[in-house]
Amino acid sequence: ALTAILIPLTMRVFSHRLLDHPNHRSSHSVPRSRAGGLAFGLAWLLSSALALGLDHFSVSQNSRVWLLGSQESGSSIGAIWFLLGAAIIWCNGLLDDFFQVPARYRILLQALGVAAGILGPDTFRENLHPVLLVLVFLGLVYFINVFNFMDGTDGLAASEGIFLLLAAFLFGYAGLSMQLLAVGLAVFLFWNLPRAKLFMGDAGSNLIGFVVGYVLLEIFLERPALAFLLPVFFTTDTTLTLLVRLFRKQPFYLAHRQHAYQHIARRSGHRPLLALLWVGNLIVLMLALAGWTLPAAWMVALVVSVHLILAFLLYRIGAGRPAPEI
Template identity: 35%
Template structure:
């Protein structure tokens, strides 16, 4: 059970938000000069926009995590430090890719190396199926983490999209850890990242003045993926699936659809449901508002599974979550009918 008070948690998240804001203001002139994302046929923006805001987000997350550990959390500082170090390694890969795109194979190889080192450095505490040898289970976890890191990157293609997904998730993860229902190591990451993303949000609001870039989306994928694995290791698998269910569904369904069509799935594209929604007449704000509300609902369902601690409740909440996600995906895939009426 963590000893951290809720008021202290709010103060730490607010501090991370303020630090992120200060860093963005300081870094933005450099990003404007050296890290412009220029629009192309697959972009959702139409004017050159600086990217690299993830630098400030990850730095503020690390500071927030350090403050959490120092403020009375029972989290293992060593484990948190290892995970943050891996996140900074991925941020470095993302920064290079933002400035000068890395070919897909070297990029994936570097990401895989970081994930392998992470799980090699951490103790074998994350177990799901005791009958499976640890080595095989770790290999599956590494591949799953690699996919999660990249799907978070894939889904960061619209203003406020990552904020709409990750803020409800990280707040829920932090609340679960505060209640003692998840490993205490989750709390520093969740608090720091939630606060940092709130500090980033004003700069990314439609129409965005700043993008995260791969320097932000890749480590955010690693940090949240690690938190979800830790949550699942406490026999809360249903909650760990529900929290990222929209991202998992949109990215995975899109991947399989492209594979079936014989497309080069690693190439940039505009096939995700949220991207198709903007092509179908939804405004950016309408898309991210639906995603945010859906994620609030998924967080509520996840908290219900933890409170009930029942297999039947888990299955019921998973079914409700799947229905909610399916409804949003279906809505995004349909063209909006123009509204007419008296003027």
């Protein structure tokens, strides 16, 4: 409800300050508001802070894995550090939406937010080997940017965020905090579906990447293969595009329109792309359910096979290469 109130309000108040003007990599032709991330991000942070104050806050609902602010430990320290990290990540994106912050400062603030979330007292540092903790730190920074890179067509990033949070809930890993974000994204999606009236901006995509990445880390503690399988469409498209561009000796840090999803959107439109994403994600979900009881080695083989098949298909679509001239 708070998101539904804040979206029209922020669109009106920031009607001239938070506009996404079309450029060479845009999929829209007229300016659109990018205040969505400001609205649902603020709503989620306030709701999560309220839940924490009422002692109802959790990232995961699974009592078998470590919980932020769990009743078992009686501590909310980890939850406070998680929300601090999320707030830093969200503010970083918001600054970029308003002022176009240089990339090196954006990455620095992302690293600061991730560090707060996983290195603060009573957080992931209590559960992971130092070497694995470094890899987790780098992986979460990367995952934040995955959502940023993939937020390029109407409804795509919000749909993926909703799917991943719902899947985590289905498998018993999404607590109240995750459920609140899923509801906020569903409300935002009303304005973001093709043809979108509202974009989420970097504030929104960065926040989703951090929060969803965090719950995937919770899953990773128990089911590493599942944590790699669920976000396969976003991670494979981003990673493959990056590798192909590096192989072609193109600057990987420059903005472009060479992701596979961007090729699909150009050829078929936004709605078919969204339909393809949801159908593909449902297939992934069915594979995850089917593999839930498999031995670990078989599950790893399944995940590797899915990644390789998808990478082949996305490469054929054109990931990492410019669109052919017409």
